[in-house]
Amino acid sequence: MPILEHDVALREYNTLGLAVRARRLVRCRSAADVAWAVALARREGWQRLVLGGGSNVVFTGDFAGLVLRMESRGMALAGRDARSRLVRIAAGEDWHGVVMATLARGWPGLENLALIPGTVGAAPVQNIGAYGVELESRFESLRAFDTQAGRVLQMDHGACGFGYRDSVFKRNPGRFVILEVTLRLPLVHAPVTTYADVRDTLLARGITQPSAQDIAAIVIAARRSKLPDPALLGNVGSFFKNPIVSAARMAALQAAHPGLNGHIQADGNFKLAAAWLIDQAGWKGRRVGAAAVHERHALVLVNRGGATSDEVARLATTIRADIRRRYAIDLEVEPVFV
Ligand SMILES: Cc1cc2nc3c(=O)[nH]c(=O)nc-3n(C[C@H](O)[C@H](O)[C@H](O)COP(=O)(O)OP(=O)(O)OC[C@H]3O[C@@H](n4cnc5c(N)ncnc54)[C@H](O)[C@@H]3O)c2cc1C
Structure with a gap:
């Protein structure tokens, strides 16, 4: 039977680094552990939260229920x-x-x-x-x-x-x-080189038949150059999803905002870069308390040290309202709010 831990600090368990706590936590290493924890939460009337690496959750405060931390291996x-x-x-x-x-x-x-x-x-x-x-x-x-x-x-x-x-x-x-x-x-490697970062680097290096390792190395280098390492600067990666709009809406937006680009989707709609919208609106580097928009990547909200859940939520809400006002687009939040 797993151990039921009480009043556990979650700061190390969410990459945004919010200093919140869980009333209870169970480390689940098997299906039996999960079944046990779920039954316990049901019996006691506790809310449940399944937590992996905490890299896509935003805690809005302490969690009063039972966290099931997934720690199975193999x-x-x-x-x-x-x-x-x-x-x-x-x-x-x-x-x-x-x-x-x-x-x-x-x-x-x-x-x-x-x-x-x-x-x-x-x-x-x-x-x-x-x-x-x-x-x-x-x-x-x-x-x-x-x-x-x-x-x-x-x-x-x-x-x-x-x-x-x-x-x-x-x-x-x-x-x-x-x-x-x-x-x-x-079994046979079929390289996916559709993204400019990958394609251009391969071209520059004269690699025509990249191995999977070549691509992994390029992706890793590109990600390191763009995204802050959560171990050094708390974040949850992209904070907003890229909005999808119809072709007609895309044409109207482009007429009003030259420079706006979109990727056409299989269904004829366009996926816009949320980062571009936020960047154009001048949000890079701006902050609410210790919650800030990253200087290099407008889609990434960061914890400059000691940010509260409330500051992160206020920053996200203000950005959304501004984008709605400027472009009539409703940005959808990507991470899960708990
Ligand atoms: C720097 C950075 C870069 C990122 N880049 C990308 C990217 O390029 N593409 C991308 O898609 N995402 C990206 N993300 C987001 C994140 O890495 C992914 O969403 C990842 O899959 C979250 O994994 P996690 O274990 O941390 O999930 P958690 O944050 O722990 O949980 C996320 C959600 O999944 C649920 N969950 C977790 N484990 C389980 C489970 N075993 N069963 C059921 N539900 C579960 C949780 O309850 C929660 O609702 C990035 C994040 C960061 C910090």
Whole structure:
């Protein structure tokens, strides 16, 4: 039986570095631990929060319920066919560690997703994506504890309802606790070089047939140059999602704001760069108390030291109101507010 810990500091468990506390916490290393913690919370009437690396949560204050911290470990080859291999990974594993471990074994497929903080179990929650690849394109299935049914389920791609930074898990907060994820990785490396950072660097280096390691190295260097390291400066990565607008709306916006760019989507809509909107509105470097917009990346809100939940929330709300006023666009927050 796991140990029930009381009055636990969460500052080290959220990358924004907010100094909040949890009334109770259980470290879950198995499905049995999760079932035990869920049953306990139900019996006692406590609210539950599943926490991985805390790199996509914003605490709005102390958490009065029970935190289930996912700390299960393990990665194994689970199968192979003519074109791909299946890799099964425990929810508590560190995502970037897994990316590097697969590459070290000569298994390509995750290189574009290198250096994304957090755990494997959280990766399907917002269908993590970067540099032209989303988790769902490497996803086979997962096992989750369904807290409504009180049993472990196997969920395939269709059951997860993936979208842009979205999934059935994000739309039903708290219902499923993801226990392990199985990825389908290609046997033959098919480089994804659609993003300018990757393409231009390969071109500059004269690399025409990049290995998965080449791409991982470029992605890691690009991310390090742009994004603050949460170990040094508290943040949760992108604070807002990139808004999606219709082609007609895009044309009107471009007429009013020359310089505004968008990526056309498969359905004909356009994805705008939220960072551009915020940058143009002059937000880089501005702060509310110790919560600030990063100087180099307008999409990243940072904790300059001792920021409170309230300061972060006020900064985010003010930015959203300003973007709505200037562009009539409602920015959607990416991290989960707890
Ligand atoms: C510097 C930085 C860069 C980032 N870059 C990117 C990026 O490029 N692309 C991207 O998509 N994201 C990015 N992120 C966001 C973040 O890394 C991802 O969302 C990551 O998957 C969160 O993992 P976590 O373990 O920290 O989740 P947490 O923050 O602990 O949890 C996030 C949500 O998932 C839920 N959850 C966590 N684990 C489980 C589980 N096992 N079962 C069910 N629910 C669970 C939590 O309850 C919460 O609602 C970045 C963050 C930072 C700080």
